[in-house]
Amino acid sequence: MKQRLKITSVFFLATLTIIVLSSAMLSHNTESKEKKESASAQEQTPRSFDAREMIMDHIMDSYEWHLFTYKDYHCSIPLPVILYSKDKGLHIFFSSKLHHGESNYKGFKISTEEKYHGKIVEELPDGSIVKPLDLSITKVTVAFLFTMLFMIWLFVSIANAYKQHRNEAPHGMQNLMEPLILFIRDEVARPSIGEKYERYMPYLLTLFFFIFFNNIFGLIPIPPGGANVMGNVAIPTVMALFTFALVILSSTKYFWIDIFNTPGVPWWLKFPIPLLPLIEFLSLFIKHIVLVIRLFANIIAGHIVALGFFALIFIFGEMSLLGGYGISFVSVPFTVFLTLLEILVAFIQAYVFTLLSALYVGLAMEKPHH
Amino acid sequence: MELVTPDVGLLFWMLVSFTLLLIILKKFAWKPILNSLREREESISEALSTAEKARAEMEKLKTDNEAIIREARIEKEKILKEAREIKIQIVDKAKQEASQEANKIIEVARLNIRQEKATALDEIKKQVAELSVDIAEKILREKLSADTEQKKLIEKYLEDIRLN
Numbered sequence: 359m360k361q362r363l364k365i366t367s368v369f370f371l372a373t374l375t376i377i378v379l380s381s382a383m384l385s386h387n388t389e390s391k392e393k394k395e396s397a398s399a400q401e402q403t404p405r406s407f408d409a410r411e412m413i414m415d416h417i418m419d420s421y422e423w424h425l426f427t428y429k430d431y432h433c434s435i436p437l438p439v440i441l442y443s444k445d446k447g448l449h450i451f452f453s454s455k456l457h458h459g460e461s462n463y464k465g466f467k468i469s470t471e472e473k474y475h476g477k478i479v480e481e482l483p484d485g486s487i488v489k490p491l492d493l494s495i496t497k498v499t500v501a502f503l504f505t506m507l508f509m510i511w512l513f514v515s516i517a518n519a520y521k522q523h524r525n526e527a528p529h530g531m532q533n534l535m536e537p538l539i540l541f542i543r544d545e546v547a548r549p550s551i552g553e554k555y556e557r558y559m560p561y562l563l564t565l566f567f568f569i570f571f572n573n574i575f576g577l578i579p580i581p582p583g584g585a586n587v588m589g590n591v592a593i594p595t596v597m598a599l600f601t602f603a604l605v606i607l608s609s610t611k612y613f614w615i616d617i618f619n620t621p622g623v624p625w626w627l628k629f630p631i632p633l634l635p636l637i638e639f640l641s642l643f644i645k646h647i648v649l650v651i652r653l654f655a656n657i658i659a660g661h662i663v664a665l666g667f668f669a670l671i672f673i674f675g676e677m678s679l680l681g682g683y684g685i686s687f688v689s690v691p692f693t694v695f696l697t698l699l700e701i702l703v704a705f706i707q708a709y710v711f712t713l714l715s716a717l718y719v720g721l722a723m724e725k726p727h728h
Numbered sequence: 729m730e731l732v733t734p735d736v737g738l739l740f741w742m743l744v745s746f747t748l749l750l751i752i753l754k755k756f757a758w759k760p761i762l763n764s765l766r767e768r769e770e771s772i773s774e775a776l777s778t779a780e781k782a783r784a785e786m787e788k789l790k791t792d793n794e795a796i797i798r799e800a801r802i803e804k805e806k807i808l809k810e811a812r813e814i815k816i817q818i819v820d821k822a823k824q825e826a827s828q829e830a831n832k833i834i835e836v837a838r839l840n841i842r843q844e845k846a847t848a849l850d851e852i853k854k855q856v857a858e859l860s861v862d863i864a865e866k867i868l869r870e871k872l873s874a875d876t877e878q879k880k881l882i883e884k885y886l887e888d889i890r891l892n
Binding site for chain 1: 750
């Protein structure tokens with residue numbers, strides 16, 4: 359059994375690497391060529407491969423799911439664009455109407471300017487540019503919706519397995535997920551929150567698995583994986599807002615007393631200038647903002663470094679073909695290593711976000727001092 | 729800057745879908761999973777405590793049994809001892825009774841013998857008297873017929889009597 363597991367994991371890693379390689383090669387190579395042409399057409403200086411642009415393209419959200427570009431043919435999955443502008447009202451259309459940002463549709467286009475880079479903007483008749491209310495189902499939206507459907511399927515089927523086999527040893531998927539569920543319950547919720555931990559278990563479990571699966575899917579470079587979900591600041595922001603709301607809702611009187619009239623500190627720190635209350639009050643917000651930044655920065659950094667190693671191949675490949683192949687022998691093992699590291703990070707970041715959420719909730723349920 | 733500016737559309741969809749995810753998973757997944765996990769833990773700890781209780785019970789039963797066996801042994805010895813004593817008593821009593829009975833029988837026999845003896849003596853006396861009378865009669869009758877013959881007769885009769 360162990361042997362089989364080893365073989366499958368090696369096989370999995372190998373396929374992962376091949377997929378990473380092939381997808382990266384396909385898209386980047388052709389992209390760079392295309393950019394070479396367009397760049398040389400616009401300015402006379404031939405700037406072919408732009409590592410920064412390639413990396414940003416991959417980590418930013420987009421209106422379509424780009425698969426590959428072959429010569430002049432862009433292959434991508436169009437996603438629905440939902441816009442509401444004050445002038446024209448509600449508009450719903452597929453992003454294929456915008457032709458990868460090359461054309462204008464009903465006055466809407468993807469901005470290439472610095473201010474709204476990559477976002478859909480509206481050109482008003484007087485020539486000014488405004489940003490409509492943009493509720494498009496973007497690449498990141500599709501990716502996390504997929505994760506959510508996956509989670510519902512997975513955990514509802516596990517729940518049914520529990521219902522069917524009461525008081526029996528777990529098997530199959532149950533066996534895989536039970537240690538994680540117990541880990542969240544016994545190592546995160548119970549020690550951090552205390553006796554009332556059961557009320558917060560559904561939130562903490564959802565949070566943990568949502569971050570974990572999104573991170574894992576983000577490492578798989580074929581749709582619906584490969585999107586940079588947790589590395590998009592909006593996603594951790596919403597989760598931190600949930601945690602913040604939970605903290606506020608479960609806070610006790612003593613928690614606020616601790617903030618505004620911290621016991622055990624000299625009086626001159628509170629009066630006449632309320633220095634400490636101010637710091638404590640601000641830290642209430644700062645710690646949730648840090649929660650966002652920690653997750654977002656960790657995931658985006660992983661993606662950037664992995665993409666950076668790939669960029670090396672193309673940068674060297676431009677200098678000489680041999681250089682490109684040569685550096686790939688360094689870049690590929692490094693990317694494999696980084697991907698493994700990212701699997702670890704996927705777990706650690708999910709754990710840290712969940713643990714800190716639990717801790718903040720636990721702190722908010724402060725009991726009277728004796 | 730675009731990297732750290734949350735997009736309104738994403739915020740909206742994430743807020744809506746995460747809330748839905750939370751509600752759906754809470755109702756259909758986490759509740760049954762956590763409940764059955766707790767149930768299983770409870771049943772396991774219950775089973776363990778039951779086993780522990782059963783073990784303690786067994787232990788107690790064993791010590792009880794040993795005590796009962798020890799008591800029974802003591803009881804048995806006591807009963808045996810008592811039985812032995814009773815046996816001795818019974819035998820003694822029987823012996824006593826037997827000897828008393830024997831004495832009584834002997835006494836009765838002795839009395840009988842004495843009576844028999846007395847009657848026998850009376851009988852003998854009577855017979856002796858009769859015989860004496862007979863002899864005297866015969867002697868007297870002989871004496872009256874011939875002297876010598878009479879003497880011979882007397883001697884002959886005496887011989888007879890002696891023989892009797």
